[in-house]
Amino acid sequence: MSGDVPPASPAPTTAWTPLRHRAFRAVWIAALASNVGTWMQEAAGAWLMTSLAHGNPLLVALMQTAASLPFFLLALPGGALADIVDRRRYLLLTQAWMLLSATVLGLCTLAGLTTPWLLIGLTFSIGVGAALNNPAWAAMIPDLVPRAELPAAVALGSVALNASRAVGPALGGVLVGALGPGWVFLLNAASFLGVLAVLFRWRRSVPASTLPREDVLGALRAGARYVRHSTPLRTVLVRTTGFIVFASAVWALVPIVALHDLELDSVGYGILLGCLGAGAVLAAAVLPALRRRLGTDRLMMAATLVYALASATLAVVRVPLVAGAVLVGAGAAWMAAMSTVNTAAQNAVSSWVRARALATSLFVIQGGMAFGALGWGWVATHAGVQTALLAAAGGLVVGLVVVTRFPLAAAEGLDLTPAEGLPEPEIAGAFDPDDGPVLVTVEYRVDPTRAAAFGSAMRDFSRIRRRDGAELWGLFRDAADPSRFVETFTVDSWAEHLRQHARMTVSDRALREVVRGFHEAPEPPIVTHLLAARLGPRPG
Secondary structure: OEOOOOOOOOOOOOOOHHHHOHHHHHHHHHHHHHHHHHHHHHHHHHHHHHHHOOOOHHHHHHHHHHHHHHHHHHHHHHHHHHHHOOHHHHHHHHHHHHHHHHHHHHHHHHOOOOOHHHHHHHHHHHHHHHHHHHHHHHHHHHHOOOHHHHHHHHHHHHHHHHHHHHHHHHHHHHHHHHHOHHHHHHHHHHHHHHHHHHHHHOEOOOOOOOOOOOOHHHHHHHHHHHHHHOHHHHHHHHHHHHHHHHHHHHHHHHHHHHHHHOOOOHHHHHHHHHHHHHHHHHHHHHHHHHHHHHOHHHHHHHHHHHHHHHHHHHHHOOOHHHHHHHHHHHHHHHHHHHHHHHHHHHHOOOHHHHHHHHHHHHHHHHHHHHHHHHHHHHHHHHHOHHHHHHHHHHHHHHHHHHHOOOOHHHHHHOOOOEOOOOOOOOOOOOOOOOOOOEEEEEEEEOOHHHHHHHHHHHHHHHHHHHHOOOEEEEEEEOOOOOOEEEEEEEEOOHHHHHHHHHOOEHHHHHHHHHHHOOOOOOOOOEEEEEEOOOOOOOOO
């Protein structure tokens, strides 16, 4: 199974177009099967906890926290690792970890050894594997399909997740009643075998690079710097946070609603969760048309309002059939919202930092789910489930007033393909990659009457410099010559400065040309590279 990305097709992209690529199709089918196992385990684990904890809302909500908290703690290191090591081997390792954890949980449950805290602990262990796995998995998608098909591929990933969500909980509920939760946990463990087989056959093509590999700490710093200075990615994170913190209430409290308000058994609870997944799958069929008609930001707003209405309705409904219908709507809204922010995140990041940047998005999603579930569990314990769901619905609506100032569509016009043909720094001799720090100066000649416009363009360009590695950036004007401007910035090492050159994208280069359009001298701007000099010993 090759990892080469096929050339883009001139034919219009449909919702199912990416499945024509063999590598993507194999990965998608394996993920679908594994996700069914995951949701079977989610349903079985939550139901088992309602019995072990005697319906305590806080302990039941802690199951969501245990599954999500590892993303808050490990998604960023996982993303850094996925960007600097062999991604295929890394994914094989994380999948094997989850298989082992699920097997231990299944065997302990069959032996009657599972307690509430052991269940939470092993759920956390599976979450650790998922937290380390998911950034690399998300970053793998652009390796399997052309860029033009990326939104459809991301949506298909959501379809796989939500189709499994429609089937897995209901199937899990049936199997819990027929076989017990222990066997469900072991079936989830077996579902990882298909993913391992597909990954073992995948051969990823990696562009050759003469640059030294980043270390983990350096990769983490570079990823954090990228997030800090990438306006499109920060926009995605703000919009995701505004939705996920309040949306987590439904996921955390559905088990309590099913058991106490609707008086359902494990099969009924599984079917109720399946309604969420069914709504998501139904939404996938109409999302491309809705996105074309509404646009990215209006689609996100509509999804948020529908989800808020579903949360408020679930707080007061007492009829299982009506609750199921409400959750179908919630699932559709969840699918629309999460597909929108995930696609926006993919569109907002460069290839060299993709796993780290997407790890940040996962960090926000799962951190919001973890702490949101904990918070809504606390509210439900002290004020009631109905109050918690109504408050969450109100938070979604109020949040729209704040987050709509951050448009998701801003990243859609970016071309983050790596720029080619950029000149290498002119140096005399060779330097050790670790030499540094490096001081870079760029001298421009600008008509003084255009100084304000030049400064505005440089402000935008400075974000690219900082995002890709620059520190202590500044723009200075010669006091004796009003037409002479000098841009200065420092970079940690010579290797990092070379990486900075390699990180420039087509959109970045276009802005660079805008900046250089202000330069009026016949020769190009003068670029100087200064390396920190080694000082001699103190005299005497």
